[in-house]
Amino acid sequence: EMTGNSDMRLDGCILEEDIEVSLAELCSACEVHAEYIIALVDEGILDPVGRETGDWRFAGASLRRAQVARRLQRDLGVNLAGAALVLDLMDELRRLQARLDRVV
Numbered sequence: 001e002m003t004g005n006s007d008m009r010l011d012g013c014i015l016e017e018d019i020e021v022s023l024a025e026l027c028s029a030c031e032v033h034a035e036y037i038i039a040l041v042d043e044g045i046l047d048p049v050g051r052e053t054g055d056w057r058f059a060g061a062s063l064r065r066a067q068v069a070r071r072l073q074r075d076l077g078v079n080l081a082g083a084a085l086v087l088d089l090m091d092e093l094r095r096l097q098a099r100l101d102r103v104v
Contacts, residue, residue, distance in 0.1 A: 068087060
């Protein structure tokens with residue numbers, strides 16, 4: 001079950017920040033096995049809430065991060081460490097752009 005706005009679609013590009021999804025929901029939306037999501041967590045790409053994998057909850061932004069990581073691997077042959085770096089740099093660019101937008 002999803003919390004938040006229940007009519008949000010997981011396969012869309014935009015998810016509200018307050019939406020949380022389970023491991024199974026994230027796997028389904030990204031069309032990957034749980035082992036892939038667990039690897040993303042191990043690499044620091046995703047940061048679930050919960051101690052056990054069965055209890056994990058992921059923020060809505062995790063869907064975008066998992067999809068970008070998957071595309072980087074599939075389309076560009078980037079390993080998980082490289083995908084983590086790219087995602088961190090993309091996040092930093094967004095933060096800097098938001099800061100710049102506030103100044104201008």
